[in-house]
Amino acid sequence: MTAKVSESDPDLDLDLAVELVNTVYALAAPPDRLTNTGAYQHILREARQDALADELTPADLPALRELRDSIAPLFAATDLTSASTLLNPLLSDAALVPQLATTDDGAHWVLSTGLHGLAALRARLLGALAAHLVRHGTARLGVCQAAPCTCAFVDRSRARTRRYCCDQCNDRAAATAYRRRRT
Ligand SMILES: [Zn+2]
Numbered sequence: 001m002t003a004k005v006s007e008s009d010p011d012l013d014l015d016l017a018v019e020l021v022n023t024v025y026a027l028a029a030p031p032d033r034l035t036n037t038g039a040y041q042h043i044l045r046e047a048r049q050d051a052l053a054d055e056l057t058p059a060d061l062p063a064l065r066e067l068r069d070s071i072a073p074l075f076a077a078t079d080l081t082s083a084s085t086l087l088n089p090l091l092s093d094a095a096l097v098p099q100l101a102t103t104d105d106g107a108h109w110v111l112s113t114g115l116h117g118l119a120a121l122r123a124r125l126l127g128a129l130a131a132h133l134v135r136h137g138t139a140r141l142g143v144c145q146a147a148p149c150t151c152a153f154v155d156r157s158r159a160r161t162r163r164y165c166c167d168q169c170n171d172r173a174a175a176t177a178y179r180r181r182r183t
Helices: 010-021 037-046 050-055 058-076 080-094 117-136 167-182
Strands: 099-103 106-110 141-143 152-154
Touching (some): 010 037, 010 152, 037 058, 058 080, 058 152, 080 117, 106 117
Antiparallel strands (some): 099 106
C-alpha cells in the first residue's frame, strides 16, 4: 500500500520542520521569509498539504514563528540528552494526545487527531522530530556548516557525511576552501 500524501507522514513532516526552520536563510535578502503565513502556506502546498495550508490564518504568524524558533536548536543538538531537554517542554506545552491509527500495513502513532491549523502542524512537526530522534538519535539532524548560513538539514546520505544544506552552500564552502589554499 502506498502512503497517502494527505495523511501525516513522519518523513514528510520532518521535511516540513526543516522547511520551516529554513524560512530564515542568512544569504537571502531579507534573510527572514516568514513575515506572513503565506510563505509557509506556499511550502505546505508544494508538499501537497493543501488542507493544512488552508487552515492557517494570518493570526497564526506569531505562533508559527515561535514554533520555528523553538525547533531550530534541535538540529544543532549533538546528543540525545540536550535534544530531549529542548523537545520535551515543547511536547509538554502542546499537550498532545497520541492516538493509534491503523492501516493495511499496521499501526502508527498520530499526534494530530482532532487538531486543525497551527495546532495540527505543531503536533505533526514535534511528533516527527520525536520519532526521528527515537529512531536515529541526533546524528542525522544537522546545521549547515557554510557560514553565515544556519539552515537545517536531515542527513539521508549513506555515509552520514552531509555538512551543507544545499548545493549552493556546498559550492560556496568549496570555493572558500579553494581560496584559502591559494593564499
Ligand atoms: Zn546552507
